[in-house]
Amino acid sequence: MTFLQLENLHRDFGTVKALNGINISLGEGEFLSLLGPSGCGKTTALRLVAGFDRPNQGRIVVDGKDVTSVAPNKRDMGMVFQAYSLFPNMTARQNVEFGLKIRGKSKGDRAKPVDDLLELVGLSHAVDRYPHQLSGGMQQRVALARALAIEPRVLLLDEPLSALDAKVRVQLREEIRRIQLELGITTLYVTHDQEEALAVSDHVAVMYGGVIEQMGTPTEMYTAPATPFVAEFIGTMNRLEATVVDGGSGEVEHGGMRLHVDAAKGRRNGERVLVLIRPESLELEAATNGGAPNSFNGEVLTQTFLGPVTRVKVTGTGTNLIADMSTARASALPVGARVSAKIPSEGAKLISLPDDGPGLPVLADDQ
């Protein structure tokens, strides 16, 4: 059953359409991440839910009640901000009990929930410290405890980990998920980090240009991107613009070369498509004279060590491909080596492109 619903939300700032009709339905206790690049409208959407801003059109419904016009202090939404937002004049404990004080809870009634929450976020030892005595990660933990103290109907997190270093970020995101599952609280999480979104969410909504491009489970988003933008934004993806030449057998043509892709079966001949191949699905081997079927021949341009794998960039005639492979295997294919990149016919995905529409979206990484 839907607990949080955003219906056709529009928000304009002058001539800029920050939100252009987004719709979201979230069940009670579910965790949804709004994912997208800067300026896509994800924080605007979160601020509308929090009540800090009002939509030009559309409504926000929580547990069956329209809260679009309700003031932020009456919405019962716990929020953790991107910037450190603890009240500098209060200790960790005072910060956490602030919302309870506002609700008129006595000192006795406040003590236990505050202690429990500070223990939940692992800060029982730091209750009397002021924000400036806490590290960034500790401050965000206190901010989380403070947001949870009021037992909010919805927990809102606006890029809460973006100011933290990588290790703390991973640790804290796991803690956020653990606490969210433990308390069963409906959560809306804004991030531009796709790895973060995939790791903690029940659902991910990828936003671009004020609209939701695709919404689904993390697995769906990764394995079956519905638009070129999502394909590009979630993980790394090889993209080949192609035309279906034989829908019966599943053949497409890219750069004068024919490829067999299972997903092309049943497609209309002449249809413009985007062939999507994850780097881990590409198979690289030293080039042979004859040229293997369903393969590109090219040259290793760069190798990037990524820890568990090495990322190999291959350049051929008009095509650049990226493959992830074990470091041991990659060492056999040094920079400059002639290689053959095999396109897996069953692993590749296909997205239709408009026949006369624009080409591929260009992201910062491409520029």
Add this chain to the structure above:
Amino acid sequence: MKRPRISLSAVVWLLLAAAYFIIPLFATLLISLRSTQTGKCCVGANYAWVLHNGDFWHTLRLSALLALETIVISLVLFVPTIYLVHLKLPRLRPVLAFMALIPFIVPPIVMVVGLLRTFKGSPDWFYQKPWGFLAASYVILAFPYMFFSLDAGFRSIDVHTLTEASQSLGAKWPTTLFRVILPNIRAAALAASFLTLAIVMGEFTIANLAAFHTFPIFIQFVSESQGFPAGALTLMSFGITWAAMLSLLLVGRKRGQSSRIMAGAK
């Protein structure tokens, strides 16, 4: 650990600067200790004369109360205004900053004449009383000090995030202002208040032209009529200003020390 050496030139400049301030004060002290009858040093009679003078206490009380009234009115007027400007109307900030400069730009005499003309038709309870006309004028006079101190205070905190955090926890505007924002701009509000105190305690032109008998008017009167007690009075007025500044320094140092202690305990 080896102490850093202070260069000779630095010591010379420090001594020169100290002499610039200390010599006149020391000379004033010597004058204030001279006997009015014999002209010889060193007696405390001039201080006793000041302390036993009814006008001293009357004018001091009047100026102190005027300073307090000015501070209260200014804080009530400007804290919410500057908070609102920072939060909702940042485009108005340069306009306010320009307006705050006007009391600096307009010569005091011009401002007094303008204020006297402006308020001439106002009721007697306002125009004839120091608590009305004089306090209103002092609020205008203190505006630059209030504005720039408070503005710096508001800029040193993340007003938007703190306000939104407070609101999301259920706080209304007054609660947010008094329990979240004000405690975090306390040092700025204190600085603004003490600057206002110093301004009001020493303001002469408006009080003189508007014919109110305030502490600076009393000082001027004594200076013209009583040479040696004037020295004592000058030093005492310095002392009052210093006491105010020292209290600000102590408040600031207390905060700084507690921060350092806590940082060390990390």
